[in-house]
Amino acid sequence: MTQPISYSVHSFSLDTLAEALSNKLVDAAATRRSRHFHYFAEYLGPAHDGLGAQTVLVEEPYLSQSFLADYADYYARGFTSYDRLCKRVHFFRASFEPAALEAALIDPATGADLWDSYLGYVVVKPLPARQIGATLLRPYTPAADKQRVYPVRRPYPVNVLGKQLTVETLIFQEQDNNVSACATTALWMAFHKTAFQFQTPLPSPYHITAAARNLFYRQGRTFPSTGLDLTQIGEAIQAVGLVAELRTYRQAHEWGAATAAAVTVHMQEQMLGAKGFIYAYLRLGLPVLLFLLLDGREDQAHLITVTGYRLAAANVLPTKDISLASDALDRLYAHDDQMGPFARYSFTEDGQLLTPWPAGSDWEMAERWEDHCVGSLYSVFVPLTAEIRITYEQVFRQVGLFEQIFTDTIKAQSDIVWDIYLDYSNHYKDELRRLRPVEGEPLRRILISALPKYVWVARATVQKEPILELVFDATDLHTGFYCLLANVFAPLRDSLATWLAKASFRRQLLEAPAFDARFLPLLLRDLELTADSGASSTEVVGPTTLNGCLGI
Structure with missing residues (x-):
């Protein structure tokens, strides 16, 4: 016997968002303290080119296929019982009442404007922490003065209470530190595009971590996952039948006896070369994985999946010998599992990345870029088909x-x-x-x-x-x-x-x-x-x- 889906319609507000992103194990107060709440509040809000959501539709229970695979492989095997059903939270740019939604469900022709304003959804997993599950949200909209390009997207069919919609984006989710850390989650997001692009397998986070294997180059075990090193990332890429194109970059302390000014020049030139490399592969729609050292610390390594870029109006710096269009790259958009989808990364004058991570431990969103953490580019991975041989x-x-x-x-x-x-x-x-x-x-x-x-x-x-x-x-x-x-x-x-x-x-x-x-x-x-x-x-x-x- 089937049961009806429970759903409710709310006006978008910070209180509504906090309640919607919470679950039985993580209440709204705890949710408001999380980094993802602050990110989604800005991303979905009206400021800073946000999506301008006005209405929230909460649907439960929801059977998330991505969570169900990890649940069967990992969570179901423990003594403590965790729910396998999730909650799904939808967002709309249009403002409407429940009666308008009812009418649009019965007669879709009357709700064209409502459905056209659909922004996507966030799945909330029934876990005691790190509950942000599969998320499909539109990227930042184009602006007259900002040439934003998002090549790493694919169409996703979405069923909203029986209404069939399509969202052009790339899936996102937060790491859970059980079956996946940031590297596994970044790979999982990247594989969603490569599976669509090259018809390669799409493993769950659990199976990505398992395929990477613990090669025992350092301490630890495979599960619970504490992260992957470069070799394991390469293993996971090759496990789905792709080639791992890897570039590793020197850090500031590795330039030897060079003066501080010379080191800055080296780092600037290195970043210009990295820009050219990243931009060239993004144009094909390939996800590019950046391995960063936050604040230059090796114990603060982080992997993100680059999905798009923005070009300045004119080239900012020439390369040493040849001027490239990629020299004008002034913004990267990345799926950062610790922040959110299409997170904004900029470039510093000394050849590093300015992250959306606030400096220190305060996850309240900083108002100025100067208050954000700097990341050193350590390496770049591009998962691509073996047919592409020329670099x-x-x-x-x-x-x-x-x-x-x-x-x-x-x-x-x-x-x-x-x-x-x-x-x-x-x-x-x-x-x-x-x-x-x-x-x-x-x-x-x-x-x-x-x-x-x-x-x-x-x-x-x-x-x-x-x-x-x-x-x-x-x-x-x-x-x-x-x-x-x-x-x-x-x-x-x-x-x-x-x-x-x-x-x-x-x-x-x-x-x-x-x-x-x-x-x-x-x-x-x-x-x-x-x-x-x-x-x-x-x-x-x-x-x-x-x-x-x-x-x-």
Whole structure:
């Protein structure tokens, strides 16, 4: 015999939120003291670009599949009996009364505005602590002055009292310190995207911890979980059939006898390189896992799952040799199990991360960024399919070689910014159709080119206008020449075609230090020039400027 679901409708307030996020073992007063309460109060509230929730719908009992798997594997085996049923708390931007919800459930056509305002839900687990379970909430909404991008999302079907909805987000939950600590929870959130993206397994937190194994490089046991080290994180990623792309970074004390000023420069350059790496893989929608040392302390290690980013209006700092679009990265959005979904991380001037964690032990949200904890970037993990073989650094080096065409032959007076990122070839072609950096037959040739599923794109821009790009086979061998296309766009196209038609210019280009001659046939093919064009020309080419080629 089935029982009806109990639900209630409330106006959003701090008191309502505290009561909704509590359970029989953790009352509202204790909930208000938790870090997650303060985070959700701001995230769902009207201030600081919050989601602006106005109505709360509390539904119970709720059978959470993610909690049920861990319950069966762990919680059900103890002597003390814990409930297996949860509570689910829904949030809406619209303000409405219970009668309006009843009408919308019976006749969905009358409640279009109500359902369109749905923001998502939080599951409350029946545990004596760390009760925030599976959470699906929309990310921060776009703003006119803030270019927020959230590539690491997927559609989730949601059933609200029989009404079918879809939320485009990434699942979140708090670690429980029994079957999962922060690393396991960050992996669980990341695997929700990779399972959707690559059709790989989606294990429960319990099974992620079990797959990571206790390799006994330090003290402890597998369960209850106290955390995972780098080797265990790699083991867990490989256990679901993915490759763990790992980068580890030097800490300030590891720069030896360098002066404080020199250490700061090293850390800044290192962070710029890390920005390029993180941004490049995020563009494909891959979750990027950051391993941080809070306040630089190894006993305060923390793993978060990066889901999005924000770019400043202009590049803030140039890289040492090449200016990148990722240099303008000024905000990361991450699923931080100790805070909440899409938590905001910024960058400090000395090459570290400014976390949303308040300094000290006071979890009342600090009003100023200066009151927040600083995190040192220790390592970065990217879980990805083994089909993607070419790395970001390999593409970056190729771009560095190719840029000789600008630095040695076409004296660059304009600021050239390279946008380097991993993409699906079909998505890349769709982007070209939208951007229209070139028209007619040249565009058609690119669109009908046979490309692998995954490509690396390196696009050169001047004043944000594309002038040239290189497309690489992300699935090729490391020992091959994996550049597939060299596409020249207007306004550089006609001018560069004129110069490359001259044999003397081509000789000058080939003699440029470090320029890879294998790029030249790709350029000639794109510009519809033959290898013997201008073969009889003896013209001596003088200094050329990029501004001259661009007509500026």
